[in-house]
Amino acid sequence: MKFELLLENWKRRIKEMSEGKPKAAVLFDGAGFARLGLEQAGWDCTGFELNPIAHWLGSHIGEGKSYLKDVRDVDLSSYDAVWASPPCQIHSVANNQQSATEGKYKVDLLNWSLEIPQRFPNVKFLWVENVSKYKKKENEWGSVYNAAQFGEEPRQNRNRVIGGNFPEPEVEREYKRYYYELKDKVCPAITASEWKWSKTDKRRANRWFYEKLGRKATYHELAYRMGLDEVPSEWDEVYNKLLELEKLPRKERRDSLSDIENQVGWSQEYPNTNLTTKRWRNELIRAIGNGVYVPMAKRLGETALKDFHKEE
Numbered sequence: 001m002k003f004e005l006l007l008e009n010w011k012r013r014i015k016e017m018s019e020g021k022p023k024a025a026v027l028f029d030g031a032g033f034a035r036l037g038l039e040q041a042g043w044d045c046t047g048f049e050l051n052p053i054a055h056w057l058g059s060h061i062g063e064g065k066s067y068l069k070d071v072r073d074v075d076l077s078s079y080d081a082v083w084a085s086p087p088c089q090i091h092s093v094a095n096n097q098q099s100a101t102e103g104k105y106k107v108d109l110l111n112w113s114l115e116i117p118q119r120f121p122n123v124k125f126l127w128v129e130n131v132s133k134y135k136k137k138e139n140e141w142g143s144v145y146n147a148a149q150f151g152e153e154p155r156q157n158r159n160r161v162i163g164g165n166f167p168e169p170e171v172e173r174e175y176k177r178y179y180y181e182l183k184d185k186v187c188p189a190i191t192a193s194e195w196k197w198s199k200t201d202k203r204r205a206n207r208w209f210y211e212k213l214g215r216k217a218t219y220h221e222l223a224y225r226m227g228l229d230e231v232p233s234e235w236d237e238v239y240n241k242l243l244e245l246e247k248l249p250r251k252e253r254r255d256s257l258s259d260i261e262n263q264v265g266w267s268q269e270y271p272n273t274n275l276t277t278k279r280w281r282n283e284l285i286r287a288i289g290n291g292v293y294v295p296m297a298k299r300l301g302e303t304a305l306k307d308f309h310k311e312e
């Protein structure tokens, strides 16, 4: 009898385990946009990110399961899928807020990412995402998608190459580099340097916002255009606390400011630079512009999940 009970428990446990969500590692997690899309699709996601500020931002997105860790030190042997968004191959030179350590986030890990299944054959699905380049040949390592292909009401025209090993997702419209017919509804690609905007700068989405609204976009509006319906309240809380602090005399600010700087990873990333509302906003915009369009990650995740369950 005792043995039967044990067997029964064991069978139940196996069933529970097999019905659990499949696991996805999200490498280069940034502020967690790709992870959010995969979570929405039904994956159990764990992020890995090296930049302490991006990591703090991401820890308030979705389930928030993310570790501050170099992706090269992650053991992927227990994951069914991997999403990797290595640092973009095109770097903005219009970035004068770089810290001395920032170079370490820009090591080219595109091939390292594409070779993951050779190191971890257990990984059934791999999405490696990066910016698309103008020369077709340079995008041949994957397929080019436009964010505006995903969903009835797309929010952004954002071209990205996705390589690796994954089933092709269904899309609402055929690929085009630019959807002229949607130009009033869909904003151009949001760059990580959107904060460094000027009215004449054609390279940034803010120009589109300026034409529409007579002002640049808020970080809430930019996040919405990335497919994030609501900005985490913690991001705003920091902004509001900084606003309050800035009203105090300098001497009285220091302790509270240090607390906030430690909390969000600012003191690690920029040890000699005080955090201000403006710097915080710029950091948020940088993380948003670096993100993955959430509905695109969601659709890719859903398609792979269907395949995953078919195979079972």
Ligand SMILES: C[S@@+](CC[C@H](N)C(=O)[O-])C[C@H]1O[C@@H](n2cnc3c(N)ncnc32)[C@H](O)[C@@H]1O
Residues within 6 Å of the ligand: 027, 028, 029, 030, 031, 032, 033, 034, 035, 048, 049, 050, 051, 054, 069, 070, 071, 072, 085, 086, 087, 088, 104, 105, 106, 107, 287, 290, 291, 292
């Ligand atoms: C393009 S962003 C990723 C955006 C993210 N997938 C999203 O959707 O929000 C690239 C990120 O990789 C991080 N990164 C660069 N090198 C890394 C490494 N070796 N280990 C972990 N993260 C790294 C950068 O700090 C940056 O946040």
